[in-house]
Amino acid sequence: MSKPPAPRTRLRRMHEKAACDRGTLHAILDAMPLAHVGHLVDGAPVVTPTLQWRTGDRIYWHGSSASRMVKAALAAEVCVTVSCVDGMVLARSGLEHSVAFRSAMVFGRATMLTDPEAKAEALRQMMERLFPGRWESLRPMTAQELKATAVLSLPLDEASAKIGGPEPEDPPEDPAWPVWAGHLPMATATGAPVPAAGLAPGLAVPDYLTRFRWG
Ligand SMILES: Cc1cc2nc3c(=O)[nH]c(=O)nc-3n(C[C@H](O)[C@H](O)[C@H](O)COP(=O)(O)OP(=O)(O)OC[C@H]3O[C@@H](n4cnc5c(N)ncnc54)[C@H](O)[C@@H]3O)c2cc1C
Numbered sequence: 001m002s003k004p005p006a007p008r009t010r011l012r013r014m015h016e017k018a019a020c021d022r023g024t025l026h027a028i029l030d031a032m033p034l035a036h037v038g039h040l041v042d043g044a045p046v047v048t049p050t051l052q053w054r055t056g057d058r059i060y061w062h063g064s065s066a067s068r069m070v071k072a073a074l075a076a077e078v079c080v081t082v083s084c085v086d087g088m089v090l091a092r093s094g095l096e097h098s099v100a101f102r103s104a105m106v107f108g109r110a111t112m113l114t115d116p117e118a119k120a121e122a123l124r125q126m127m128e129r130l131f132p133g134r135w136e137s138l139r140p141m142t143a144q145e146l147k148a149t150a151v152l153s154l155p156l157d158e159a160s161a162k163i164g165g166p167e168p169e170d171p172p173e174d175p176a177w178p179v180w181a182g183h184l185p186m187a188t189a190t191g192a193p194v195p196a197a198g199l200a201p202g203l204a205v206p207d208y209l210t211r212f213r214w215g
Contacts, residue, residue: 008107009160019102019161022057028104028161029054031084032215033130035061038079039072046072052082053129057156059106060122062149070150073110080106080154084215087185091168092177100166100183107158113151116143122151131208188214 011018019025035052038045048069052061059080063070087100113119120141127135166183175181193209 006158009105009158011160011162014162014164017162017164019163022156024163025104025156025159025161026054028084028102029059029082030129031102031213032082035059035080035082037061037069037073038081039069040076041068041072051126052080053126054156055122055125058153059156060126060151060153062123062126062151065148065150067150070112070152073152074112077107077109078154085186086215087166087183089164089166089168089183090181092170092174092179092181096168096170096174098164098169100185101164102161103163104159104161106154106156108154110152110154113153116146119149119151120146122153123149131206131212133208134206190214 019028029052033051033053035050037048037050039048040046046069050061050063050069052059054060061080081103083101083103085099085101089096089098089100091097113122123141123146124135127138166185168181168183170181190212193205195203
């Protein structure tokens with residue numbers, strides 16, 4: 001369902017690239033686990049890369065309970081960004097070169113999951129997003145491991161999505177200029193799974209690794 005942008009999430013620059021529907025926002029967040037959490041430490045901006053996952057209309061991320069990022073993210077508002085790079089756009093002029101991208105920005109006040117069961121469930125969902133079915137096959141998490149892990153969450157109440165297309169946006173007089181223009185599609189490739197040292201014998205590569213996609 002579409003949600004009108006709040007003052008903070010209304011795209012001003014290149015506003016025609018805004019994607020206001022929830023489905024697009026969700027799709028971007030689901031496509032790319034890599035996120036950057038912008039927060040303040042002693043009044044100065046710090047941007048911490050981490051992994052995010054979405055459940056319903058919230059995003060989640062986790063960190064060590066002792067992490068500076070976790071403490072700072074709880075002390076004030078944060079801005080979490082997620083970006084997928086889909087290609088390089090080559091125009092006829094330097095100015096019009098750009099990137100084909102899908103990106104999302106989420107603003108707000110993060111909360112920490114305190115209920116151990118809710119926290120464990122959120123962590124299970126993180127694993128489920130990445131490697132469906134793996135959680136159940138893992139050595140169970142200890143109470144100490146759970147305590148040492150903070151899970152933060154942010155509602156998608158103030159969120160925006162922006163999509164940069166692959167077509168160069170040259171002014172009408174430029175296409176006749178004799179230089180190659182177009183776009184170079186890009187995607188992240190995964191390699192063949194490499195078994196860990198000391199892997200117990202007889203274990204096949206799980207299907208979720210063959211299906212794994214990033215971006
Ligand atoms: C891989 C990549 C490369 C980019 N390269 C360039 C570049 O070279 N030059 C350039 O000018 N821009 C680039 N952008 C776009 C850039 O992210 C900003 O959208 C742009 O700089 C405008 O910033 P602003 O502060 O003027 O946005 P404003 O339009 O003033 O921002 C207002 C609100 O719009 C929303 N918003 C703005 N940008 C985004 C976004 N990217 N994703 C989701 N919501 C957004 C936010 O809610 C923000 O608070 C790139 C984006 C990506 C993902």
